[in-house]
Amino acid sequence: MKRKYLFVMPFLHSAQNRNRLISVTAMIVAIALGLASRKFPGMFPKALGKYPGDALWSLMVFFCYCICFPRATTFKIAVLALVTSYIVEFSQLYQAPWLNSIRATTFGHLVLGSAFHRLDLLAYAVGVSIGAAFDRIWLAFWPSRL
Numbered sequence: 001m002k003r004k005y006l007f008v009m010p011f012l013h014s015a016q017n018r019n020r021l022i023s024v025t026a027m028i029v030a031i032a033l034g035l036a037s038r039k040f041p042g043m044f045p046k047a048l049g050k051y052p053g054d055a056l057w058s059l060m061v062f063f064c065y066c067i068c069f070p071r072a073t074t075f076k077i078a079v080l081a082l083v084t085s086y087i088v089e090f091s092q093l094y095q096a097p098w099l100n101s102i103r104a105t106t107f108g109h110l111v112l113g114s115a116f117h118r119l120d121l122l123a124y125a126v127g128v129s130i131g132a133a134f135d136r137i138w139l140a141f142w143p144s145r146l
Contacts, residue, residue: 018070022138026131027063030056054120055127058085062131074139078132085124092116 034056037043044052062081069077091099093116102108113120 018066018135018139020067020070023063023066023070026134027060027067030060030063034060051119051123054123055130058082058124058127059131061085062128062135066131066135074132074135077135078128081131082124082128085128086121088112089116089120089124 034053037053037056038050058081061084062077065072065077065080065084069080072080088111092113099112103112103114
């Protein structure tokens with residue numbers, strides 16, 4: 001196997017047992033940073049707008065899947081997180097009164113969003129990519145035996 005593929009191949013094929021405590025901690029940190037990014041917009045450069053919060057939302061979804069499926073490959077979790085994020089974003093094109101009443105609540109807005117934005121899709125991809133990179137690095141250097 002060529003040396004340059006040593007990092008990519010485990011991403012696609014290696015299933016290890018993740019430490020759920022690490023995943024829960026990472027998810028809580030992503031939630032805290034995401035909420036803080038909305039409450040304190042100066043946390044990130046103004047040019048990035050609301051997109052850091054969107055990237056952190058998909059990062060939280062990534063770590064949720066790490067908790068639910070600790071033996072899945074990083075690739076499978078990344079695909080699940082990205083598909084989930086995209087489904088939620090595309091669901092915002094559907095504006096039914098009953099669904100908008102859920103979105104009008106704080107929790108509903110945080111989970112389901114409110115309006116479709118194409119650039120959110122890019123932010124989700126960035127968030128999931130950060131999660132996948134963190135996951136691969138963590139598993140490579142600190143494999144869990146739990």
